[in-house]
Amino acid sequence: MTLISIGRLSDETGTKIPTIRYYESIGLLPEPPRTASNRRLYDPHAVARLRFIRHARDLGFEIEAIRDFLGLMDHPGGPCHHAHGLVRQHLEAIDAKIAQLQAMRHAIERVSPNCPYNRVEQCPAIEVLSDHALCPDGCP
Amino acid sequence: MTLISIGRLSDETGTKIPTIRYYESIGLLPEPPRTASNRRLYDPHAVARLRFIRHARDLGFEIEAIRDFLGLMDHPGGPCHHAHGLVRQHLEAIDAKIAQLQAMRHAIERVSPNCPYNRVEQCPAIEVLSDHALCPDGCP
DNA sequence: GCTACAATCTCCAGCGACTAGAGGATCAAG
DNA sequence: CTTGATCCTCTAGTCGCTGGAGATTGTAGC
Ligand SMILES: [Zn+2]
Ligand SMILES: [Zn+2]
Ligand SMILES: [Zn+2]
Ligand SMILES: [Zn+2]
Numbered sequence: 165m166t167l168i169s170i171g172r173l174s175d176e177t178g179t180k181i182p183t184i185r186y187y188e189s190i191g192l193l194p195e196p197p198r199t200a201s202n203r204r205l206y207d208p209h210a211v212a213r214l215r216f217i218r219h220a221r222d223l224g225f226e227i228e229a230i231r232d233f234l235g236l237m238d239h240p241g242g243p244c245h246h247a248h249g250l251v252r253q254h255l256e257a258i259d260a261k262i263a264q265l266q267a268m269r270h271a272i273e274r275v276s277p278n279c280p281y282n283r284v285e286q287c288p289a290i291e292v293l294s295d296h297a298l299c300p301d302g303c304p
Numbered sequence: 305m306t307l308i309s310i311g312r313l314s315d316e317t318g319t320k321i322p323t324i325r326y327y328e329s330i331g332l333l334p335e336p337p338r339t340a341s342n343r344r345l346y347d348p349h350a351v352a353r354l355r356f357i358r359h360a361r362d363l364g365f366e367i368e369a370i371r372d373f374l375g376l377m378d379h380p381g382g383p384c385h386h387a388h389g390l391v392r393q394h395l396e397a398i399d400a401k402i403a404q405l406q407a408m409r410h411a412i413e414r415v416s417p418n419c420p421y422n423r424v425e426q427c428p429a430i431e432v433l434s435d436h437a438l439c440p441d442g443c444p
Numbered sequence: 445g446c447t448a449c450a451a452t453c454t455c456c457a458g459c460g461a462c463t464a465g466a467g468g469a470t471c472a473a474g
Numbered sequence: 475c476t477t478g479a480t481c482c483t484c485t486a487g488t489c490g491c492t493g494g495a496g497a498t499t500g501t502a503g504c
Pocket of ligand 2: 297299
């Protein structure tokens with residue numbers, strides 16, 4: 165029964181106020197009741213929902229995936245294999261991104277750290293950026 | 305002396321035409337000369353410049369960093385330590401991102417792959433997203 | 445020359461996921 | 475009663491493109 169203001173919700177979940185209103189505008193958070201003077205009032209259920217959203221976002225899930233999760237959670241008795249699918253998909257996306265970053269790392273690392281010229285002309289750091297042929301295998 | 309059209313430039317660099325015009329609009333590519341009927345004409349210098357931009361973007365450099373690189377390259381006789389600084393900075397950013405993704409990976413991996421309930425209620429995949437306390441150390 | 449059709453032009457709008465600001469109303473404390 | 479914090483709505487900006495509308499121009503076949 166303890167209803168809180170948007171500022172309080174912001175503090176409790178570490179979510180900026182405009183972001184909360186944004187989530188409401190895209191339908192991730194339901195429109196909350198208002199005071200007589202039109203201010204939003206949130207109940208503990210909304211707090212939990214927003215905490216879920218923020219944590220999933222922090223873990224890199226996209227809004228649409230979160231929308232799916234929330235849809236599932238609205239039917240607690242239903243099956244959960246779709247949730248597992250979403251998680252697995254996301255893990256695969258993360259792995260792909262890590263692999264790509266590591267390939268980029270290797271390509272850039274190739275930039276000779278000891279540059280013998282100290283001039284833009286012939287600087288290996290710039291050359292390796294200019295010429296894809298100098299890149300190692302994994303370069304995107 | 306071989307001047308090419310924007311479509312040709314697009315093909316040779318693997319850059320979409322709107323992207324080329326976009327780069328021009330933000331000043332990454334200079335305004336090229338035009339035909340009598342107002343079509344852009346590019347020389348080999350522009351091709352090289354665009355190739356550089358694309359490769360650096362593929363390696364994850366931001367537009368502003370690329371703008372810096374290009375500024376340096378316009379003075380080939382100048383010193384290059386700023387270029388090395390940009391590269392080092394970018395490497396550090398990549399490392400940070402990799403570390404964060406791996407932390408996320410671990411947090412999500414914690415999601416028990418064998419779910420004994422098969423119902424949204426009590427599904428560990430959803431629980432671990434709901435409750436940050438279930439996360440391992442590195443979770444963002 | 446005429447007719448297709450491809451390529452190009454400019455301008456504008458949209459993506460994802462917020463973030464920031466203007467300008468106004470309302471609340472709580474002194 | 476006044477001050478300052480909080481809230482409201484609405485609009486526009488971020489980044490790096492991407493796509494479309496509608497107009498014009500270039501090219502090829504007949
Ligand atoms: Zn150097
Ligand atoms: Zn490369
Ligand atoms: Zn499950
Ligand atoms: Zn966590």
